[in-house]
Amino acid sequence: MSDHHTSSQASAQSGAVPSSRRRFLKDAAGVAGGAGLLALGAGLYARQASALPATAIRPPGALAEADFLAACVRCGLCVRDCPYDTLKLARLGDGVATGTPYFEARKIACEMCDDIPCVAACPTGALDHGLKEIGKAKMGLAVLIDQENCLNFLGLRCDVCYRVCPVIDKAITLERIHNPRSDRHAMLLPTVHSEYCTGCGKCEKSCVLPGEAAIKVLPIKLAQGSKAEHYLRGWEEKKAAGESLIGKQVELPVRGLEGKAYGDTRVAPGEGPAAGEGAVPDYKPPSRPGGVDSGWKP
Amino acid sequence: MSAQGTFGEGGRKLPPTSVRGAARRGVAARPGREAIAAKGWLPAYKWLLLRRLSQLGILALFLAGPWFGLWIVKGNLSSSLTLGVLPLTDPFLLAQQLAAGHWPYREALLGGGIVLAFYLLFGGRLFCSWVCPVNMVTDAAAWLRRRLGLKGGKVPAGSTRYWLLGFVLVAAAATGSLAWEWVNPVSMLNRALIFGFGLAWGIVGGIFLYDLLIAPRGWCGHLCPQGAFYGLLGRATLVRVSADRRSACNDCMDCFAVCPEPQVIRPALKGVGQDHPLILDGDCTTCGRCVDVCGKDVFRITTRFNRSES
Numbered sequence: 001m002s003d004h005h006t007s008s009q010a011s012a013q014s015g016a017v018p019s020s021r022r023r024f025l026k027d028a029a030g031v032a033g034g035a036g037l038l039a040l041g042a043g044l045y046a047r048q049a050s051a052l053p054a055t056a057i058r059p060p061g062a063l064a065e066a067d068f069l070a071a072c073v074r075c076g077l078c079v080r081d082c083p084y085d086t087l088k089l090a091r092l093g094d095g096v097a098t099g100t101p102y103f104e105a106r107k108i109a110c111e112m113c114d115d116i117p118c119v120a121a122c123p124t125g126a127l128d129h130g131l132k133e134i135g136k137a138k139m140g141l142a143v144l145i146d147q148e149n150c151l152n153f154l155g156l157r158c159d160v161c162y163r164v165c166p167v168i169d170k171a172i173t174l175e176r177i178h179n180p181r182s183d184r185h186a187m188l189l190p191t192v193h194s195e196y197c198t199g200c201g202k203c204e205k206s207c208v209l210p211g212e213a214a215i216k217v218l219p220i221k222l223a224q225g226s227k228a229e230h231y232l233r234g235w236e237e238k239k240a241a242g243e244s245l246i247g248k249q250v251e252l253p254v255r256g257l258e259g260k261a262y263g264d265t266r267v268a269p270g271e272g273p274a275a276g277e278g279a280v281p282d283y284k285p286p287s288r289p290g291g292v293d294s295g296w297k298p
Numbered sequence: 299m300s301a302q303g304t305f306g307e308g309g310r311k312l313p314p315t316s317v318r319g320a321a322r323r324g325v326a327a328r329p330g331r332e333a334i335a336a337k338g339w340l341p342a343y344k345w346l347l348l349r350r351l352s353q354l355g356i357l358a359l360f361l362a363g364p365w366f367g368l369w370i371v372k373g374n375l376s377s378s379l380t381l382g383v384l385p386l387t388d389p390f391l392l393a394q395q396l397a398a399g400h401w402p403y404r405e406a407l408l409g410g411g412i413v414l415a416f417y418l419l420f421g422g423r424l425f426c427s428w429v430c431p432v433n434m435v436t437d438a439a440a441w442l443r444r445r446l447g448l449k450g451g452k453v454p455a456g457s458t459r460y461w462l463l464g465f466v467l468v469a470a471a472a473t474g475s476l477a478w479e480w481v482n483p484v485s486m487l488n489r490a491l492i493f494g495f496g497l498a499w500g501i502v503g504g505i506f507l508y509d510l511l512i513a514p515r516g517w518c519g520h521l522c523p524q525g526a527f528y529g530l531l532g533r534a535t536l537v538r539v540s541a542d543r544r545s546a547c548n549d550c551m552d553c554f555a556v557c558p559e560p561q562v563i564r565p566a567l568k569g570v571g572q573d574h575p576l577i578l579d580g581d582c583t584t585c586g587r588c589v590d591v592c593g594k595d596v597f598r599i600t601t602r603f604n605r606s607e608s
Binding site: 027028030031032034035039043045066067070071072073075076077079080081088089090091092093094097099121122123124125129 | 454479
C-alpha cells in the first residue's frame, strides 16, 4: 500500500509513467533482501551456537556433531524411548542446539540398555542404527580430570568410579603405584582406557565429591589428542613383527655395571664410585623422597 | 489496489471491498455479529471451534503419553510415531535435511511421504489453520488487534515468505545443518508445549507482539517459510472454499476482516479475474472462518471441482 503511494508520488514529480518492471524489481529486491537477512541471521546464529557445551553428551550412536546437526529433526523420539529419563531435548537457552537430544552425566547417566531403544527410535539416522552393541558406543570419554581432589589420588580407597563402571576392569582399571607421601602405602589410581570407555557417565554420576566430579565424561574431541601417526611405537612394531625391526644388537659391557641387566643404569646406595680417590669433589648422592629406591616417578 | 484512489482522508464513500473501509465503519472490530444474529452462536463459530478442537486434540495426543502414560503418539510434529506403527515426518524438515546433505532413513522418508500426500490431497495450508500451534497465537493477536482497533503498521510483502523459504534451504545447504530449526517458531512452540519451554516463550511472545503491534497477520500471512512450503503444496488441492452464494453478499466485509489471507477472497467473491466462485489460491488456509462469520451463508467448504453457484 505504502509502495503504491510513494511510487505515485515519484511519478507525479518526474511526470513520467512509473515503470512497473522497475517497481517490481525494486520491490522484489527489498523483499528478497529482507528475507535473506533474516535467513542469514538464523544461519549465523546456528553456526555460532553450534559449539556443544562440554558437559552435554549426545546419545549413543550419534553421528559426528556437524553431521548430527544436519540429520536430527528434533522430534524427541529417542527421548521418549529412553527408559531412565536420561535423555532430554535441549530447550531454547540450554546452550545446546535447540530441540536436539543430550544428557548430562552428573545428573542422570546412561544406563547402557542392551537393546539401545533410543537408537532404534531414531527415524532419520542421526543416531546410527549400525550400532548394535552398546559396548561399542562412544558417547564421550571419561577423564579423571581433577587429580588434586580425587580421593584415590590422595591415597584413600574410594574406588567408586571403578566399582560402578559397567565395563569394570576394562574401561577403568585401578593402577597400583607407590605412595611417596607415606612411603609405606599404595595408591590405586583409577585409569580410563579409551578403547573400552563408552562415555556412559556412571563414573561421573557416582563420584563422591560433593559438587563437581573429579572424573568427567567429555566429548571425545575434547578428551583425546590426535594420534601421532608419524611416530612408530617400537614395542608395537616389535610385537607385530615378532622380533625387533633392527635385528639383534651387539651388547657391549659397561664398566661397573657388569652384574646388571643390559641397559639398567640405575645406581643403588652403596654402589657406584667409592668416595675418596677419584671421587667428584663435594658430590652428594641425590636425596630420594622415599628414603629407599621406591621406583616412584612423578 | 484500484480502490485506493477513492479512499481519502475523511472520505465518506468507502469502497465495498476495502478492509480498511470496513474497519472505519466499525464493523471489523466484531466481525460475525450479523452471523450470530442470523444463524445463532454455535453455527457462527462452528469451523473455529472445530479448528481449535483439532489443534488442541493433536497436542493432547502428544501430551497424553508424558502426562497420563497413554502412549498414543510419540515425538512431536517434526516427526512422530503413532501407536508404534505409523511414522509421520514433516516434509518441510525433510526438505531442509536433504538440502543440508543428509539422506534420512526409510522411516522418515515414509512418514514424510504420508504427510506430503495428505496435504497435497486435502490442502497444504490445512497444516497452518488446523494443526500448527502458532495459529492460536497469531489468531489471538489478530483478535486483540481488531478489538483494540489498532490500524496501520508495517507489513512486509506477502511474497517475503517464499523468498525466506528459498533462503532457509540455501542456509541449510550452506551450513550443512538445519539452520532454520534453531529459530523456527512453528516447530519450537510445538516442541516447547510437549517437551518444555525454556526461553521459547520469548519467540512466541515476539510473534504475538509483532502481529499485534507491527504487522497485522505479519507472521503467518507474510513471513513464515513453513507456511509458504505448505502453501506451495496446496496449489492443486482437493478441498477448497467456495463463495457459491456470492449473489447474496451484502458487502458487510466481515469475511475480509477475519480472513488471515484476505487477498484470496476477492477473486472468488467479486469475480475478479475468474468466473467461478472457488478460492483456488494456495495461500487460503481453508480455516472456514469466512463461512462462520458470513450472515448470508455465502461461503461453504467444498471440492475444487464444484464450480456451481446458487
